[in-house]
Amino acid sequence: MTSTSTTVESVLALLRSAPHGDFQLEQLGREARALPVGELVYLVETRPSTEAAVLFRVLDKERALTVFEALPAPHQAELISALRTPQVADLIGDLDPDDRASLFDELPAAVAERLMHGLDADERAMTTAVLGYPRHAIGRYMSPEVLTLSPAMSxxxxxxxxxxxxxxxxxxxxxxxxxxxxxxxxxxxxxxxxxxxxxxxxxxxxxxxxxxxxxxxxxxxxxxxxxxxxxxxxxxxxxxxxxxxxxxxxxxxxxxEEDHEDTARTGGAEPLPRSYLSTPILRVVRSRIVWLLVLAVSAILTVQVLEVFEDKLDQVVILALFIPLLTGTGGNTGNQAATTVTRALAVGEVRVRDLPRVVWRELRVGMVLGVVLGALGFLVAGLVYGVAIGTVMSLTLLSICTMAAIVGGLMPLVAKKVGADPAVFSNPFISTFCDATGLIIYFTIATAVLGL
Structure with a gap:
C-alpha cells in the first residue's frame, strides 16, 4: 500500500511538471506500469484532461484499453478530444458495439461520424444497429455479437x-x-x-x-x-x-447509473455526468442550484403559514420552541416513507395499482410512529411546560407522523403514474410540503386545546 501511494505521488509530480520531455515521459511510463489498473482509472478520471491524456499516452495498448473501458462515456469522450492521435482509432475499434454507441452519444456529431467511418464494415453495421434504438431502450446496451446454436446440432x-x-x-x-x-x-x-x-x-x-x-x-x-x-x-x-x-x-x-441518478435527485440535485473531483465547479453548482431555488420558493409557504398564526405565537411564545422539532419530524417521516416506496417501485415490489394498499400500510405505520413519539412528547413537554402543552405536542406528533407517512408513500406512486421520476417527487418536495402542512396542524391543535 505504501509503495503504491509513493508511486502515485511520483506519477502526479511527473504529470504536474511541464513541459514533458522524453526522459520524463519514459519515467512516467515506468511509474505508470507499476500501478494497478484501479489506480490508473482513478488518476485518469480525477486529473485535468491534458494530464489524463499524457498519462494515457504512456500506457501500453492492452492496459490503455482496460482503463478506457472502465471510464464512464462522458469521460471517454473528453479523453478522445484530448488525445487526437492514431491511438484513438485502435481504442474505438476494440470497444464492444454497445460501449461504442454510448461513447458516440457523448461526442460531437462530426467527431462521431469520423470515428464511425474508421471502423470496418462489420463493426460499423453492429454499432449502427445499436444506435438505432432509443436512448433508454435496452437495445442500446446489448451486444449484437451473439454466438448462437441450431436446435438440430448435436x-x-x-x-x-x-x-x-x-x-x-x-x-x-x-x-x-x-x-x-x-x-x-x-x-x-x-x-x-x-x-x-x-x-x-x-x-x-x-x-x-x-x-x-x-x-x-x-x-x-x-x-x-x-x-x-x-x-x-x-x-x-x-x-x-x-x-x-x-x-x-x-x-x-x-x-x-439509475441508482446514482435516484440518489442525487432524492437529495435535491442532478446527477453529475462524471467523477466528482474532475467535474468543473460551475457544473457542480448547476446540478444543485435549480433544486435549491425551487425549494427556496416553495419554503415561502412555511413563512406564510407562520405569518397567518403570528397572533397565536404572540399569545403563547412557548409554541415557537417546538416548531423545528415538529417540522423536522414530519420531514424525516415523509422522507423515510418516500425512500422505502421509491426503492420498492424500482425493484418491482410495488406497482401503481398497489396505491390503496400502500396508503393503508403507511397510515398504520405513521400512526404507530405518532403514538410512540407523541407519548414521549407528552411526557417531556408535559413535565416541563404543563399538561396542556404536552397534550398539544402529543396530538400534533400523532397527526404529523400519520400525514407525513401517507404523503411520503403516495408521492412516488403519483409520480410513476404521471410518468415522472419518483425520486424527483420524493425528499425535497415532501419536506417542504410537510413543513407547511405540519405547522397548520400544529397551530390548529394548539388553538383548540389552549383556547387561543
Missing amino acids: VREALAHVRAHAVGPETIYLLPVVDGSRGLLGVVGLRRLLVADEQSLVGEIAHPAVHAVATDDRELVARRFSAAKLLAMPIVDGEDRLVGILTVDDAVGILA
Whole structure:
C-alpha cells in the first residue's frame, strides 16, 4: 500500500511538471506500469484532461484499453478530444458495439461520424444497429455479437462450433438457440452443454429463455435481470427474432447509473455526468442550484403559514420552541416513507395499482410512529411546560407522523403514474410540503386545546 501511494505521488509530480520531455515521459511510463489498473482509472478520471491524456499516452495498448473501458462515456469522450492521435482509432475499434454507441452519444456529431467511418464494415453495421434504438431502450446496451446454436446440432457439433467462434462474442456462457430466421427457441448454458451426452441434440437440452424486447426500458429489464440472477439475457425484436444479448456487466452498469441518478435527485440535485473531483465547479453548482431555488420558493409557504398564526405565537411564545422539532419530524417521516416506496417501485415490489394498499400500510405505520413519539412528547413537554402543552405536542406528533407517512408513500406512486421520476417527487418536495402542512396542524391543535 505504501509503495503504491509513493508511486502515485511520483506519477502526479511527473504529470504536474511541464513541459514533458522524453526522459520524463519514459519515467512516467515506468511509474505508470507499476500501478494497478484501479489506480490508473482513478488518476485518469480525477486529473485535468491534458494530464489524463499524457498519462494515457504512456500506457501500453492492452492496459490503455482496460482503463478506457472502465471510464464512464462522458469521460471517454473528453479523453478522445484530448488525445487526437492514431491511438484513438485502435481504442474505438476494440470497444464492444454497445460501449461504442454510448461513447458516440457523448461526442460531437462530426467527431462521431469520423470515428464511425474508421471502423470496418462489420463493426460499423453492429454499432449502427445499436444506435438505432432509443436512448433508454435496452437495445442500446446489448451486444449484437451473439454466438448462437441450431436446435438440430448435436452436443458434439455445438461444442466444436463454440470453440471455433469463441473469440468474437462478448459472452459464451449463455448460448441462444435459434431457428433459420433467428427466431429465439430457447437457451443453453455452457455448463449444461459440457456435461450433456455428445449425441444429444441441442434442441433437447435447451430450456425456455428469460428474454426482453430491444425497445423495453433499460431499468426495468436490468431489474428483472438482477432478480433472476442471470449471467446473460437474449434480446429480441418485436417478432421474437434474436438481435443481441445483454451481459451481466452491462446490467450492473445500468443499475448503478439509475441508482446514482435516484440518489442525487432524492437529495435535491442532478446527477453529475462524471467523477466528482474532475467535474468543473460551475457544473457542480448547476446540478444543485435549480433544486435549491425551487425549494427556496416553495419554503415561502412555511413563512406564510407562520405569518397567518403570528397572533397565536404572540399569545403563547412557548409554541415557537417546538416548531423545528415538529417540522423536522414530519420531514424525516415523509422522507423515510418516500425512500422505502421509491426503492420498492424500482425493484418491482410495488406497482401503481398497489396505491390503496400502500396508503393503508403507511397510515398504520405513521400512526404507530405518532403514538410512540407523541407519548414521549407528552411526557417531556408535559413535565416541563404543563399538561396542556404536552397534550398539544402529543396530538400534533400523532397527526404529523400519520400525514407525513401517507404523503411520503403516495408521492412516488403519483409520480410513476404521471410518468415522472419518483425520486424527483420524493425528499425535497415532501419536506417542504410537510413543513407547511405540519405547522397548520400544529397551530390548529394548539388553538383548540389552549383556547387561543
